[in-house]
Amino acid sequence: xxxxxxxxxxxxxxxxxxxxxxxxxxxxxxxxxxxxxxxxxxxxxxxxxxxxxxxxxxxxxxxxxxxxxxxxxxxxxxxxxxxxxxxxxxxxxxxxxxxxxxxxxxxxxxxxxxxxxxxxxxxxxxxxxxxxxxxxxxxxxxxxxxxxxxxxxxxxxxxxxxxxxxxxxxxxxxxxxxxxxxxxxxxxxxxxxxxxxxxxxxxxxxxxxxxxxxxxxxxxxxxxxxxxxxxxxxxxxxxxxxxxxxxxxxxxxxxxxxxxxxxxxxxxxxxxxxxxxxxxxxxxxxxxxxxxxxxxxxxxxxxxxxxxxxxxxxxxxxxxxxxxxxxxxxxxxxxxxxxxxxxxxxxxxxxxxxxxxxxxxxxxxxxxxxxxxxxxxxxxxxxxxxxxxxxxxxxxxxxxxxxxxxxxxxxxxxxxxxxxxxxxxxxxxxxxxxxxxxxxxxxxxxxxxxxxxxxxxxxxxxxxxxxxxxxxxxxxxxxxxxxxxxxxxxxxxxxxxxxxxxxxxxxxxxxxxxxxxxxxxxxxxxxxxxxxxxxxxxxxxxxxxxxxxxxxxxxxxxxxxxxxxxxxxxxxxxxxxxxxxxxxxxxxxxxxxxxxxxxxxxxxxxxxxxxxxxxxxxxxxxxxxxxxxxxxxxxxxxxxxxxxxxxxxxxxxxxxxxxxxxxxxxxxxxxxxxxxxxxxxxxxxxxxxxxxxxxxxxxxxxxxxxxxxxxxxxxxxxxxxxxxxxxxxxx
Amino acid sequence: xxxxxxxxxxxxxxxxxxxxxxxxxxxxxxxxxxxxxxxxxxxxxxxxxxxxxxxxxxxxxxxxxxxxxxxxxxx
Numbered sequence: 001x002x003x004x005x006x007x008x009x010x011x012x013x014x015x016x017x018x019x020x021x022x023x024x025x026x027x028x029x030x031x032x033x034x035x036x037x038x039x040x041x042x043x044x045x046x047x048x049x050x051x052x053x054x055x056x057x058x059x060x061x062x063x064x065x066x067x068x069x070x071x072x073x074x075x076x077x078x079x080x081x082x083x084x085x086x087x088x089x090x091x092x093x094x095x096x097x098x099x100x101x102x103x104x105x106x107x108x109x110x111x112x113x114x115x116x117x118x119x120x121x122x123x124x125x126x127x128x129x130x131x132x133x134x135x136x137x138x139x140x141x142x143x144x145x146x147x148x149x150x151x152x153x154x155x156x157x158x159x160x161x162x163x164x165x166x167x168x169x170x171x172x173x174x175x176x177x178x179x180x181x182x183x184x185x186x187x188x189x190x191x192x193x194x195x196x197x198x199x200x201x202x203x204x205x206x207x208x209x210x211x212x213x214x215x216x217x218x219x220x221x222x223x224x225x226x227x228x229x230x231x232x233x234x235x236x237x238x239x240x241x242x243x244x245x246x247x248x249x250x251x252x253x254x255x256x257x258x259x260x261x262x263x264x265x266x267x268x269x270x271x272x273x274x275x276x277x278x279x280x281x282x283x284x285x286x287x288x289x290x291x292x293x294x295x296x297x298x299x300x301x302x303x304x305x306x307x308x309x310x311x312x313x314x315x316x317x318x319x320x321x322x323x324x325x326x327x328x329x330x331x332x333x334x335x336x337x338x339x340x341x342x343x344x345x346x347x348x349x350x351x352x353x354x355x356x357x358x359x360x361x362x363x364x365x366x367x368x369x370x371x372x373x374x375x376x377x378x379x380x381x382x383x384x385x386x387x388x389x390x391x392x393x394x395x396x397x398x399x400x401x402x403x404x405x406x407x408x409x410x411x412x413x414x415x416x417x418x419x420x421x422x423x424x425x426x427x428x429x430x431x432x433x434x435x436x437x438x439x440x441x442x443x444x445x446x447x448x449x450x451x452x453x454x455x456x457x458x459x460x461x462x463x464x465x466x467x468x469x470x471x472x473x474x475x476x477x478x479x480x481x482x483x484x485x486x487x488x489x490x491x492x493x494x495x496x497x498x499x500x501x502x503x504x505x506x507x508x509x510x511x512x513x514x515x516x517x518x519x520x521x522x523x524x525x526x527x528x529x530x531x532x533x534x535x536x537x538x539x540x541x542x543x544x545x546x547x548x549x550x551x552x553x554x555x556x557x558x559x560x561x562x563x564x565x566x567x568x569x570x571x572x573x574x575x576x577x578x579x580x581x582x583x584x585x586x587x588x589x590x591x592x593x594x595x596x597x598x599x600x601x602x603x604x605x606x607x608x609x610x611x612x613x614x615x616x617x618x619x620x621x622x623x624x625x626x627x628x629x630x631x632x633x634x635x636x637x638x639x640x641x642x643x644x645x646x647x648x649x650x651x652x653x654x655x656x657x658x659x660x661x662x663x664x665x666x667x668x669x670x671x672x673x674x675x676x677x678x679x680x681x682x683x684x685x686x687x688x689x690x691x692x693x694x695x696x697x698x699x700x701x702x703x704x705x706x707x708x709x710x711x712x713x714x715x716x717x718x719x720x721x722x723x724x725x726x727x728x729x730x731x
Numbered sequence: 732x733x734x735x736x737x738x739x740x741x742x743x744x745x746x747x748x749x750x751x752x753x754x755x756x757x758x759x760x761x762x763x764x765x766x767x768x769x770x771x772x773x774x775x776x777x778x779x780x781x782x783x784x785x786x787x788x789x790x791x792x793x794x795x796x797x798x799x800x801x802x803x804x805x806x
Contacts, residue, residue, distance in 0.1 A: 065759075098789070100764045260788075387781070388777060499755060499756040499760075499795075502793050503790060
């Protein structure tokens with residue numbers, strides 16, 4: 001039976017670096033059940049004992065308001081189901097930022113658990129001219145204090161030594177407490193006694209929890225207790241609060257005053273600071289990186305680099321994965337007899353695996369970039385620079401990176417929203433991110449523009465009409481996203497404006513280990529969690545397109561093939577005729593499949609958009625991913641499924657395709673525009689929807705996203721078609 | 732002389748004397764050390780004029796002007 005120790009501390013104090021250094025490779029990363037808060041555990045070998053280490057999310061206070069903070073409080077108080085109770089704490093404290101860090105330590109002392117302080121970043125403190133009397137600090141806090149430098153792995157042996165009694169549960173609990181006014185303490189005791197006398201609570205309330213219930217009005221602790229004891233406790237609580245106040249002061253302010261007063265006294269005894277605050281290295285870097293002109297230019301360059309990497313650098317690897325999987329599928333299909341099994345393996349399983357793996361290069365690259373930007377401290381600067389722009393539609397600067405990433409692909413974009421603290425801001429960003437024009441829309445645009453938009457110069461010959469159309473459909477998403485976010489923030493996610501109060505951490509060189517681990521775990525989670533569902537959706541759509549397999553069609557085409565073999569002597573011509581027949585047969589099957597029937601059935605819905613049933617069918621088939629529409633159109637028009645956006649023959653076929661009357665073209669300019677507008681605004685991407693489900697924890701958010709985007713897409717396409725037809729663009 | 736934090740210019744210094752009102756924002760400011768008696772210095776404003784960056788209790792903090800308007804300063 002080994003002890004469970006928690007590593008706690010403020011954000012940006014090098015907690016993860018220390019955790020990695022202590023546990024090495026023996027780590028488990030996942031999420032806490034039901035929330036996307038990272039759960040990291042590992043084992044640490046100590047002198048003669050091992051202990052389980054939990055790396056809790058960084059937090060500034062035990063007054064919980066965000067999901068991260070709630071997890072920290074729950075785990076520390078032993079109230080999170082499925083988590084072991086904590087035997088001791090390792091508090092990581094930033095020596096160069098002692099004052100605010102000790103504020104948190106003063107709260108940790110009230111947990112009444114054995115505690116060791118790891119005084120990190122001693123090198124930076126020394127560079128800033130801070131002299132810390134470690135022995136005096138240890139005496140003042142009543143706990144062991146070990147100076148370390150987690151980045152350079154200095155002092156870790158001493159820390160392990162100090163942790164050994166923790167692991168053996170032999171370290172006494174410090175008796176040091178931050179002094180609070182007498183009135184507050186007696187009111188607190190009365191509140192705790194009152195709560196503990198109520199059997200409905202079914203547990204003893206920890207003094208620290210009682211403290212939070214009292215001080216944090218409408219806070220997490222209060223809500224949880226009131227849920228159990230009922231709202232009729234509210235007047236009593238108000239009375240306890242009134243008794244705790246000194247001269248009517250606010251309790252939160254009273255807490256801060258007491259704690260910072262206590263911290264100041266410790267600082268005065270244990271720390272010698274230079275008279276004049278020397279300009280830190282970070283401050284000098286910030287003079288450039290957040291400069292009005294240079295800062296903005298550098299920011300745009302960095303973002304361009306991030307965007308370029310996920311947009312173009314990932315492309316060759318994605319193509320490689322794509323062709324690798326098709327080649328593998330081809331090789332396997334040669335082994336299998338033609339029929340349902342072959343189709344399931346090639347068009348179902350391999351296509352399904354491919355549609356998951358194809359996202360990996362983008363996800364790995366983006367999570368690497370985000371990990372680097374976060375670890376070096378630039379992320380906070382990016383939010384600082386962009387905040388004003390985003391505050392116009394009710395969001396904050398933290399939404400910038402997710403939005404930008406979504407231009408490459410909404411999935412890494414949605415994953416990137418994890419850095420947004422406020423839930424309402426985060427959900428709004430997740431819901432509008434799929435509106436950004438991702439790379440999967442490009443094939444749809446390219447084939448339709450290539451086939452239907454006349455190549456002529458406009459605006460005095462400066463730009464081509466084709467380029468202009470591409471720009472227009474690309475911008476459409478952003479233009480719609482702004483009012484959408486604005487509306488969401490005023491309806492579904494209405495509420496108090498979340499504070500934008502961020503620490504600007506000191507710059508530091510990112511640690512390769514921390515960055516790589518983060519990217520690795522994020523990518524693995526995507527493949528495992530989202531991957532299975534994306535795979536399932538692909539198989540379902542495959543089945544819809546495959547069944548029922550009519551024997552009548554098979555017989556007709558067998559006869560036709562026999563006829564070709566009989567009548568065409570020349571080998572090459574025979575081969576070409578047979579290939580054409582095979583494509584025609586595939587088309588016939590698809591048209592008579594369940595999917596084709598659904599397409600016919602819902603055609604009336606899409607008729608006002610100028611679409612015939614074939615476009616409707618291809619649109620439904622492209623539910624797993626937008627780009628599938630190109631291949632499906634290829635099959636529907638008897639071209640075979642291996643058509644892509646560069647295919648001239650598909651372009652010509654689309655131009656020549658006629659409706660059943662044999663005269664009206666299936667697609668003209670208004671129809672092409674209406675398809676593009678539809679695909680610009682719709683959420684035909686099961687991978688995105690599955691990712692939204694995973695990140696929000698509920699199905700209603702992906703359903704809402706799909707619903708509102710499809711509505712917008714339909715209305716947009718409807719207006720486009722009707723308007724351009726009225727203009728006479730339909731010819 | 733009393734003013735609010737958002738009214739300070741770049742490089743101005745002052746001491747926090749009070750937080751106006753109480754709520755989510757004030758709670759967060761208090762945790763981050765913006766409480767009475769804390770010395771603050773305005774380091775810079777973002778290129779679009781908002782938010783601002785300050786030095787407080789030995790570290791750097793960014794906040795919006797609307798939030799800084801809740802912080803009373805004894806300059």
